[in-house]
Amino acid sequence: MSRAASPAFNVLWLQSGGCGGCTMSLLCAEAPDLATTLGSAGIHMLWHPTLSEETGAEAVALFEAVLAGEIVLDALCMEGALLRGPNGTGRFHILAGTGIATLDWVRRLAARARHVVAVGTCAAYGGVTAAGVNPADACGLQYDGRQKGGALGADFRAAGGLPVVNVAGCPTHPNWVTETLMLLAAGLMGPDDLDLYGRPRFYADHLVHHGCPRNEYYEYKASAEKMSDLGCMMEHLGCLGTQAHADCNTRLWNGEGSCTRGGYACINCTAPEFEEPGHAFLETPKIGGIPVGLPTDMPKAWFIALSSLAKAATPERLRRNATADHVLTPPQVRDIRKR
């Protein structure tokens, strides 16, 4: 599947109502690095706010050449929410040097793009920029929170036939972005490869719970009670890893990290409206002592039954270690011939 003879896959990357963190994360790509990874798939960055030489008038000329059809745009990558405020004008983000709202630039460029990719939860659904009173009237490219619509509308399809591809995450893992672009460039991503919220299934068909090193604590409901405890964070500390769609604990971040490995809850940042959980992020809401959010696909009655059984069976080792910040009791070393 060589693209050596094919023309480059042109990507234009714009930023609006976000923090730039998905780009900062993208630059952490390793083994191979970003340039090598993109090069391997024939992906050419036409312009990127962080990487490109062209600034000011040079950059605007390039955008206009794309609009005029003089340059083929294979993928428009959008990072950050689209700002519709104030009063629908989009003037909370005028693209510098142009006097035109970024919202308008994006709508016009999206119409020219073979694929449109939302990089990060803000661009996908609005994300943190749309939290609280949503001061800037922020939304995603094709979603406004969980509702279809957003800046481009529910019916939008890019020239290549796909709706907006939502590489959700706050931030995105570098390889979620590079692998999405590589799959698009290779023509290997179709409608069935996206989940209910338009996320690539190659990472969204996993749960953060998969590979969490706290799984043994989870199994026995040996729970952390305060920050820095080693136990499972689902019962008290707000962890949504059993419900969050992402492969963070099998893919890992910045070497060997993930949120739960870092000692804090998964806040389900790949999901629309994760920014408004309806309770404090690091606290688990409960009814009658039972967490409101149950593990994905698990019937409530079974969860309650298994939890009480697990709690009764919790080994002393896990009970002690769960509320400590380092291992107090190591697993027993047994003679494997004496079972």
Next chain:
Amino acid sequence: MSETRLIVGPFNRVEGDLEVRLDIADGAVRAAYVSSPLFRGFERILEGRDPRDALVIAPRICGICSVSQSHAAALALAALEGVAPTPNGRIATNLLVATENLADHLTHFHVFFMPDFARAAYADRPWFGMAERRFKAAKGESVTRALATRATLLHVMGLLAGRWPHTLALQPGGVSRSADARDQMRLVATLAAVRAALEEHLFGGALDEVAALTSVAELEAFVRGRRGDLALFLEIAEDLGLDRLGRAYDRFLSYGAYPQAEGRLYGAGTFAGGQAGAVDVAAIAEDHTFARMEGREAPHPPFEGSTFPDADDETGYTWCKAPRLAGQPFETGALARQVVAGHPLARDLVAREGASVRARVVGRLLELALTLTAMSQWVRDLSPTAPWCAQGRLPATGRAFGLTEAARGALGHWVQVEKGRIARYQIIAPTTWNFSPRDGAGVAGPLEAALVGAPVRPGETTPLSVQHIVRSFDPCMVCTVH
């Protein structure tokens, strides 16, 4: 005298979006107006939430200063709770803040700043071939190598904070993740790899030698005959006169960084007119006269601050407010931090050439050497079986602030809690200081002052001198307005 106007933007290779309006006469900038064109309203987003949610929301103001935003929020919450971090928590927090600072310095020099010297407009300069090979945007040898070094450095985050950006590891009482002896060894290896890369390619010499430089003369002697990127930068700086470009008010502010068992690695204070002073936090206020914000009648101390955008305002030319300390604009950043801390090279630089483009860049590179050396010691100071996170309890009512140093300088969060909810949250970020608009007295912000006199060549639409000056501040526009 003919006067022309240039509107420059989108200004890339800065974090976020930026527009600069220039009035040009006689081949130089006569006046500059700096505009931050993006408003999101994080201070309003934070209102009404559980105060602990600030640890989730505030870092997401900025993907490049994420840990610093997190740290300021954690400090404000710690002050509300009356809790102090455990020694391990303090040291691990220092490691996380320092890692982000250094990663940002690396990104700035290699990815944001230097590629401008690889532009075709400089093809006639003697150093151009080298600059192009090493620093061509996105693909120069030094650009790609620095990104690899940065990725290695950020393994400190993966290990101690789960990931970067946007971690919840920094807590009011310390950190959420403990480290054991094996983790310490891994951190030693990571930092050693970064040190080796910097010594070989950036400095062309030992970090200790760079840290020990006491004057511009010693700096120039140090790079003589060396082939590192620092030597290349100084050669370019001399040829283009970057030591005479981009000077603002030479009035510096630092909140101080990296608390030790006693004192800080880099002390807090101001430095102006050759005199060191203390920071009077109560004398900080934000002026809205030229910001598109309501509340223009008088400057607002942050505990009484407000963020009500006024899109119809004709006077305002930016979403950025104008912070002033005792009524005056201040410059903040790595150079300011080292000047305030009293590093002899930083002091000699500003005594000779003020905060020039060259001085700002050298300030950052100097700090890379100083901070990385301190980090290696901090890793050894961690004590795996001692506590990592002290526990506090938030009061239902109260107010407090948290001050830290991001890579780009002084960052403060001011929070007021009523009935257990955030009633007011005000943030003043480093680039809010540096890229502020004019205030009610008509005094320009530091960048606006620094651009005056910048040479403009005939036909330039995005003058190179302006680009060098703007980028010398390492602006973070998403933090600026937030």
